[in-house]
Amino acid sequence: MSENGGTISLQRYCVEKSGSADSEKAELLDVRRRVQLTLAVKLRTAAIVISWVSVMFGFAQGVTAIVFSLKLSSDTLFGFGLNAILDSMSSLVVLWRFHSKDLYSENREQKACFIIAILFVVSSTSLLTMTIITLVKKTKEKQLSTLWSLSLINGCCNFVLGIVKFSLGYKLESKSLMTDSVITFVGAIISFSAFLAINLYEHNPSLWYIDNVFGVACSIFLYAFAIRLFWKFRNTGKPLA
Template sequence: MAEGENTGSPEQTNAENGDATGMAVTPSYQNKNENTFLIDERESPKNLAKLYTAALAISWVSILFSLGSGIAAIVLSFSNRSESLFAYGLDALLDSLSSVAVVWRFMDSTDHAKSRIREYKACLVIGVLFLVSAFSLICRSILAIVTRTKIAKHVTLFIEISLTCGLVTLIIGLIKVYLGYRIGSRALYTDSIITLVGAATCFMALAGLELYLQNKGLWFLDSVFGMVCGVFLIFFGLRLLYQTIKNKPPE
């Protein structure tokens, strides 16, 4: 027999070429989700532990900042009748809830099988939060247009809050995108979308304010911006739920 000839069965060969850490691998599940986000087992355990710690840290920062700024934005949106600012406040509160789901997902994540189950459940929760946020935002924006609610803003305070929240939220969102990509976590990556939508609504609120100050006939733009964000959240939320349910991991 020629030296180096492989006499093992295909199953043995696959096993030998499998996970170098000795962890069980489910080929059918991995192949099925080859182009989707998974727990990234290619990272070394040390690097993965650091990434998990960073994911937990940024999620806690997001929870605290989103909760505080969200409440402040909603209160200010009622006094200034701004749908874009209300959109940010609502998005921020739901962002804090989705970040709680991400924290739960990354706690005690040494078991990869358990991590996949938690990833699945966290994505379901985040998808539902997308839809709740979207429908609430669209309904409020439509009501504002029907009742011809015109914005009345305390300009300086409005600009300070919108700009600060927008910049901080943008930074947090980009960090989440990076960590979600490195870890391979759909839950964290999707949570970053909610965060980035929050940043977008802040900048839309500033744009709406500037346009309104130049032309009072554009009072409806603030509500239109809110509806645009709502429609985006609906489509993204439905897409997330569909992909999550379709790629449900084995129990």
């Protein structure tokens, strides 16, 4: 395959994949990509690996958060646990997208983004519900040292995962992977806000609701992002511009 400054000739790519190609058609289909094909293939492998890591980590932190939420009677932590599990499911969608012979499959990208948008709605709904329940009940979290540790660890891990996902998604021109990074970043924000709220609460107990305020804000953001995805899909057939 000829590669020059990120420009990928699809002629030999078609030959390698199907064994035949129309050179004139391939010439018309020449497109400029952000990275060369050899690097893109390696990055796809990296995307699959990081998605598997996200699946396992998201499920693990989700189950852990839910277990602790039941033990500590924490509705906020329960909502975070559901969000983490949905983040894991979002990564499964990305895995499905990249298990394709077509490295730049627009069809799979659109389907993956649409499914992830649905998960955004479910995630924001569960998070908003649990946050409102906590606010109405005026629940003050117990075992702050445990929540402090969980929040800090989960926040750092989610932040790193989000950066890696977005970076790989940008280089591979994968809207689904970049969209998946959004819910991971939201998980990081929720964790860091809980960490901040715990420290504020220890100095001023009247500020017990701070992390719930962040939870509502994150829920609204996820709703807005999902609406944007659905709107783009409805008007252009593409979830993202």
